Amino acid sequence: MRWALVELSLILVLSLLLVGSPQPILSANQGQTTQDTLSASPSQSERRAEGVTDSEILIGMSAAFTGASDSLGIELYRGAMAYFVEINRSGGVHGRKIILKAYDDGYQPDQAVKNTLKLMLEDRVFLLFDYVGTPTVTRVLPLLKKYDNLHFLLFFPFTGAQPQREPPYDTLAFNLRASYRQETEGLVKNFLALGRSRIAVFYQADAYGRSGWVGVREALARRNAKIVGEATYARGTKYTESLDRQVAILQEVNPEAIISIGAYAACAAFIRDARKAGLNVPIANVSFVGSESMLKLLIETSQEDGKDYTLNLVNSQVVPSYEDTSFPAVKEYRALMDTYDPMPPTDLVEADYQPLPYSFVSLEGFLNAKLLVEILKRLNGQLVRAQIAPTVEDIHDFDLGMGAPISFGTQRNQGSDAVYYTTVKDSRFIPIYDWKEWFK
Amino acid sequence: MRVAKLFQKTMFGIFLLFGLIAFSTSALCIYTVDKQLSDEYEANSRAIAQTIADSSIDIILTRDMSTLQSLIDQFKEIQGIKYIYIVNEESEILAHTFVPGVPKAIMASDWPDTGTAHRQLPGFGEFIEISSPILDGIAGWVHVGMDKGLIALKIQTAIGRQVYLISIIFIVSIVASFLLVNLAANPLRRLAGYAMHLAAPDAPTTLKPGEMQALLERNDEVGQLARLFLYLSKREAPASFSPPPSLPAVN
Numbered sequence: 001m002r003w004a005l006v007e008l009s010l011i012l013v014l015s016l017l018l019v020g021s022p023q024p025i026l027s028a029n030q031g032q033t034t035q036d037t038l039s040a041s042p043s044q045s046e047r048r049a050e051g052v053t054d055s056e057i058l059i060g061m062s063a064a065f066t067g068a069s070d071s072l073g074i075e076l077y078r079g080a081m082a083y084f085v086e087i088n089r090s091g092g093v094h095g096r097k098i099i100l101k102a103y104d105d106g107y108q109p110d111q112a113v114k115n116t117l118k119l120m121l122e123d124r125v126f127l128l129f130d131y132v133g134t135p136t137v138t139r140v141l142p143l144l145k146k147y148d149n150l151h152f153l154l155f156f157p158f159t160g161a162q163p164q165r166e167p168p169y170d171t172l173a174f175n176l177r178a179s180y181r182q183e184t185e186g187l188v189k190n191f192l193a194l195g196r197s198r199i200a201v202f203y204q205a206d207a208y209g210r211s212g213w214v215g216v217r218e219a220l221a222r223r224n225a226k227i228v229g230e231a232t233y234a235r236g237t238k239y240t241e242s243l244d245r246q247v248a249i250l251q252e253v254n255p256e257a258i259i260s261i262g263a264y265a266a267c268a269a270f271i272r273d274a275r276k277a278g279l280n281v282p283i284a285n286v287s288f289v290g291s292e293s294m295l296k297l298l299i300e301t302s303q304e305d306g307k308d309y310t311l312n313l314v315n316s317q318v319v320p321s322y323e324d325t326s327f328p329a330v331k332e333y334r335a336l337m338d339t340y341d342p343m344p345p346t347d348l349v350e351a352d353y354q355p356l357p358y359s360f361v362s363l364e365g366f367l368n369a370k371l372l373v374e375i376l377k378r379l380n381g382q383l384v385r386a387q388i389a390p391t392v393e394d395i396h397d398f399d400l401g402m403g404a405p406i407s408f409g410t411q412r413n414q415g416s417d418a419v420y421y422t423t424v425k426d427s428r429f430i431p432i433y434d435w436k437e438w439f440k
Numbered sequence: 441m442r443v444a445k446l447f448q449k450t451m452f453g454i455f456l457l458f459g460l461i462a463f464s465t466s467a468l469c470i471y472t473v474d475k476q477l478s479d480e481y482e483a484n485s486r487a488i489a490q491t492i493a494d495s496s497i498d499i500i501l502t503r504d505m506s507t508l509q510s511l512i513d514q515f516k517e518i519q520g521i522k523y524i525y526i527v528n529e530e531s532e533i534l535a536h537t538f539v540p541g542v543p544k545a546i547m548a549s550d551w552p553d554t555g556t557a558h559r560q561l562p563g564f565g566e567f568i569e570i571s572s573p574i575l576d577g578i579a580g581w582v583h584v585g586m587d588k589g590l591i592a593l594k595i596q597t598a599i600g601r602q603v604y605l606i607s608i609i610f611i612v613s614i615v616a617s618f619l620l621v622n623l624a625a626n627p628l629r630r631l632a633g634y635a636m637h638l639a640a641p642d643a644p645t646t647l648k649p650g651e652m653q654a655l656l657e658r659n660d661e662v663g664q665l666a667r668l669f670l671y672l673s674k675r676e677a678p679a680s681f682s683p684p685p686s687l688p689a690v691n
Contacts, residue, residue, distance in 0.1 A: 134506055138506060139510065161506045162504055162506060163504060163506055163510075166504060167502075205536075205537060205539050207506040207510040207513065211505070211506035213505070214503075214506070231540050232538060232539045232540055232541060233539060233540065245540040246540045246541070249541045
C-alpha cells in the first residue's frame, strides 16, 4: 500500500513535469514555429521599455505651445488629438490606447533637444511625433542618430526642410507633407508664368528660412533667374514689432512678387508694413506660416486701420482646404473637431489662447495622426521600434482621404508630394483655381 | 574751513597728481584691455571660422543649406560674435546671420578676403572680420564678424570701475590731506599771531588766553621759534626799528 502511494506520487509528478514542458509533446516543425514566434515577439519588459504596455502606446511630441508661434504647436496637437481620442474611444489600436505626451519647446532648438532627451530616456516613448519647426528638428536629428541603437523614429514633423529628407538623417524620420522645395517650386513656377520674374524673398533668419530661400533660389536657377532681393527677420519676432526696415530693403529692388518663409506673427507684420508702405505686389507664404493665425491678425488690423491688408496674398499648403468637404479626410476632420474640440494640457497653453475651429495646421495634425494609426495597425501587434520602418516602407498608394495617394519606400521617406494653393477672399482662405488675377 | 595759503599750492599739486595718475592708469587700462580682448576675440573668431570651414565642407557639397544655417546660428550665440556668413567659390552668399538683411558694404565686398579686416557697417557697427577658407578656398569662405562695440563696452566698464575707485581714493586723500595740512598750519598761525603780539603788544591779538604759554611750552620747532621771538623782543630794539602800523592777518 505504502509503495503503491509512492508510485502514484511519482507518476503524478512526472505527468505534471511533462505537461509543464511543451517540447516533448511538440513536433519538430511545431517547435520551430513556436521558437521563431517567440524571438520575433517582444517580451512584456521589452515592450514596456519601448513605450508600449498591454493597454497603452506612448508617443512623444515637442512643439511650440508658447511664444510667437504658439498657434502652430497647439493647433497641430488639437488636430492629432481629435483623431487619437476617436480611436481610443473605439477601442484603441490592437486594444491599446494612444497616449500623446507633449512638451513645449517654444520653437527654441535647445529646448527641443532637452525635451527629446526626456521623451527618449525618461518617458521612454515608442516614437516621436508632430515636432514643429526646422531649427528645432535639425537640432534633434543628430540626437536620434546618437541613439540609433534604440531605433527611435520621428514621424511627420511639421516642416518641409530637407535635412530629415536626405542622408544622413533620412532613415530617422518619416514625413507626410511635401517639402518646402516643392512648395517654393510651385510658387516660383506660377509667378514666372504670370510674368512676375522679379521675385524677392522675405525669410526667417534660421534653418527654416534658409530652407525656403534655397527652394526659391534653386527654382529660379532652373529657369535662369535669380532672387532680386532678400530681407530677414529674427525668429520670435512679434506682430507688434515694426518690419519697416525689411520692407524698405525689398522696396529698393522693386520686386514683382515676394515669397515669404516665416511664421505667422512676423509674416503678418511684414504684410501690414509692406501694404502701408505701398508695396502691393503679391506676397506668398508657405504652409508653415500658420495661415489662419496670420489672417486673423491681418483682419483685426484691417478693421482698426480701415484698410484691407488681406489682398494679394497667396499661401501654399500641403493639405487640402478644410473648407473642401469633398475630401473624405476633411469631412472626418471637421466632424471630429466639432465633436471633441481637444485642447493641450493647461500647463502647456496660455490661458488667453483662442483655438481655431478649423485650420490647415490642425488638419495636418489630424492627417498625421490618421496615418500614424494606420502604421500602428499594420504593425499587427509587433510593437517594437525596429519593426516600424519596414512597415512604413511597405505603404504604397494608400488613400488617406486627402486626394493624393500616400507612398513610402526604402528610398522614399515622404508620403505626399501634393501642394495646394490658396488665397484670401471674404476673410477666409479658398483654393486658387485660376491665377489670372495676378497677371502682371 | 579754509586752506592756509602756504598749503594751497600743495593741495593743487595733489589734484594734479591724482589727475595724472587717473589719466595714465586709465590710458594703460584702455590699452591693456583693448589689446587683450581684441587678441582673445580674434583668436576665438579665427578658431570658430576654421571650425565652421572644416565642418561645412560636406554640408556645402551636399547643398544642405538649412543645416549650414543651423551650424552658423549655433556659433553666433557665442559672446562677441556679431555675424557669420559663408560665400561660395562664385562669391554668392550661401548662409548668413544678418537681420534685416545683408549690409551693402558686405555685398559689395571683393571676395575672397583673407585673414583679418576691419569693417564699418552703417547701421550695424564696427567689426573685426576674420576669414577662413573652405577646402583651401575652392568651396568658399567663412567670414566671422567680431563686435568691436562689445570690446568698447568692456573697456568702458573697466574704466568706469577704475575711475570709481580712484574717485573714492581721491576724496579720502583730500579729506586726509586737509586735516594734515591744518594740523601743521594751526601752530604756525598761532606763532604768527604771537610774533605780532610781541611786535605790537598793545594791538588786539587773535590768540586765546593760555595759547601763548602753550606755544612757549611746545618742544618742537614752533616752540623753539616762539621762545626765540620772546628772547629777541626782550632785547633792546634798534633805533631804526619801528613796528609797522598794521600787519596783514595770517591765515
